[in-house]
Amino acid sequence: MIPYGRQSIDEDDIRAVAEVLRSDWLTTGPAVDAFEAAVAAFAGAAHGVALSSGTAALHAMMHVAGIGPGDEVVVPAMTFAATANAVCYLGGTPVFADVDPRTLLLDPADVERKLTPRTKAVVAVDYAGQPCDYEALAALCRQRGVALFADACHALGATQDGRPLGALPPAMTALSFHPVKHIATGEGGMVLTSDEQTARLLRRFRNHGIDTDARQREATGAWHYNMVELGFNYRISDIQCALGLSQLRRLPDFLARRRAIARFYAQALRGIPVAEPLAQRPGAEHAWHLYVVRLAEGIDRRAVFTALREQGIGVNVHYIPVHLHPYYRERFGHGPGLCPEAEAAYESILTLPMHQGLTDEQAARVMEALAHAL
Ligand SMILES: *Cc1c(COP(=O)(O)O)cnc(C)c1O
Numbered sequence: 001m002i003p004y005g006r007q008s009i010d011e012d013d014i015r016a017v018a019e020v021l022r023s024d025w026l027t028t029g030p031a032v033d034a035f036e037a038a039v040a041a042f043a044g045a046a047h048g049v050a051l052s053s054g055t056a057a058l059h060a061m062m063h064v065a066g067i068g069p070g071d072e073v074v075v076p077a078m079t080f081a082a083t084a085n086a087v088c089y090l091g092g093t094p095v096f097a098d099v100d101p102r103t104l105l106l107d108p109a110d111v112e113r114k115l116t117p118r119t120k121a122v123v124a125v126d127y128a129g130q131p132c133d134y135e136a137l138a139a140l141c142r143q144r145g146v147a148l149f150a151d152a153c154h155a156l157g158a159t160q161d162g163r164p165l166g167a168l169p170p171a172m173t174a175l176s177f178h179p180v181k182h183i184a185t186g187e188g189g190m191v192l193t194s195d196e197q198t199a200r201l202l203r204r205f206r207n208h209g210i211d212t213d214a215r216q217r218e219a220t221g222a223w224h225y226n227m228v229e230l231g232f233n234y235r236i237s238d239i240q241c242a243l244g245l246s247q248l249r250r251l252p253d254f255l256a257r258r259r260a261i262a263r264f265y266a267q268a269l270r271g272i273p274v275a276e277p278l279a280q281r282p283g284a285e286h287a288w289h290l291y292v293v294r295l296a297e298g299i300d301r302r303a304v305f306t307a308l309r310e311q312g313i314g315v316n317v318h319y320i321p322v323h324l325h326p327y328y329r330e331r332f333g334h335g336p337g338l339c340p341e342a343e344a345a346y347e348s349i350l351t352l353p354m355h356q357g358l359t360d361e362q363a364a365r366v367m368e369a370l371a372h373a374l
Contacts, residue, residue: 002366003314005180005289008254008357016246020238027237028214035241036190038248039175043156045166045192047199050241051206054153054176056234057189058086058123061149061172064201067092071120074146076106077321077339078346079125083151084322087123093332095119096323098339102279104128104292104349107341108136115140121147124170126155128318129287130280131168134160138169147171153189154289156182157255161283166192172202177240180355181289182254183247185240206234254356258288261354261363265291268367274299274374275350290318291354294345299374301348307373308350313366316351 020031032050040048051057067073069091075083077096084094098110106124122141124132132150141148150170152158158165165173175181177188191202204211209231217225266277274296280286295301301317308315321342323334336343353366 001309001312001314002353002358002362003355004316004351004353006355006357007179007184008250008355009184010250012249013243013246016242017239020242023238025238027235027239029238031238031241031245032236035244035248038245039190040166040192042164042248042251043166043173043175043192044164045173046194047192047196049191049193049199049202049206050236050244051189051191051202051234052236053187053234054174054178054181054189055082055086056206056232057174057176057191058082058151059089059232060202060205060234061123061174061191062086062090062092062121063205064172064198065121065147065149067120070118072116072118073120074111074114074122075322076125076127077323077342078104078127078319079151079322080153080319081322081325083123083125084328092120093118094322094328096321096334096339096342098341099127099345101341101345103130103281104278104342104345105130105132105281106137108133108140110339111137112140115144115146119144119146121149123149123151125151125153126158126165126287127290128278128292129154129158129289130284131155131158131160131165133281134169150174152192153178153181155287157251158287159285160281166194171195172198177244177247182258182287183244183251185236185244185247188236188240188244204229205231207231208233255287257356257358258354259286261358262286262288262291264360264363265352265367268364268371269293272367272371272374275370288354291352292318292349293352293370295348295350295374297348299348301350304370304373305350308369311369311373313369314353317346317349318351319346321346
């Protein structure tokens, strides 16, 4: 089976992990600092705070934003459940907004319709790997006194008008290093921010709400520490960060490969008019976490999906609109009709294999099998 996404691990990655295993620090050590600094520099942010997963990054982001019971946070319906779950962890209410049918990115006009006096924040998702319309979203949020954050778990390496993620308007930006994402740490995530105080609060939340870490105490020889709020153990290990650092060195090649596959698919899809790639926003350089096509009306997506799986092509569907999951239906009374564009898209989308290890021959096989199935 050609998977839709997969990590690429080489001997340098393995050596980096072996090296850290022989060192003094398996967690909360220098590899964490080095990884944070390297990702932040790559993404054009002043600070990076690494956590145990992208989900932990989103949770930390919502905590530092001060989300609590009674607060509403607008999120897109077309995303992975974790975006909305992070709001629920704090007792807040996720409010689902619809997406632009051409890009499946958060639609600023629907966000505006969903704002209420209780709205505290908007979390935009860079679906498939291209930045949202942050100019429009930031103008709206500024005008209404609402915070703007990004779930950029799909978008490491993307830019908008030449600006990297860390230089875009969201005050905090969450990343994931799950193996299907651009770089892998096994499990892992990060929050990017330009604000030092925000970074400090994120670090405190990831370490039980304690305001100093083990190395700081070792340096001062002090046994005393203050737990000043309820936090979590959301730390990431040096083992993971050593892998992440090594992967980050390979990221430019990974991105170039993903972009080459996207160009090949786009070219091949010109000959398959019933499967259309999603639109690219002007000025956006796509990071291609996912390659998603929309099948023309009347095409049986399930039949195409099954035929491709039978051919060994690991197609997938991203995503079931979050408000249609049983938890959200039961807890908030949601159902079909809340976000019609996301719901319609869900019926016709198909994710094709896209990862840096995909060969030309495999990419050609994907297109042949798709054309045949259609
Ligand atoms: C992967 C992903 C997450 C969660 O990341 P984990 O590292 O798996 O916890 C959150 N949001 C989106 C959009 C994602 O794709």
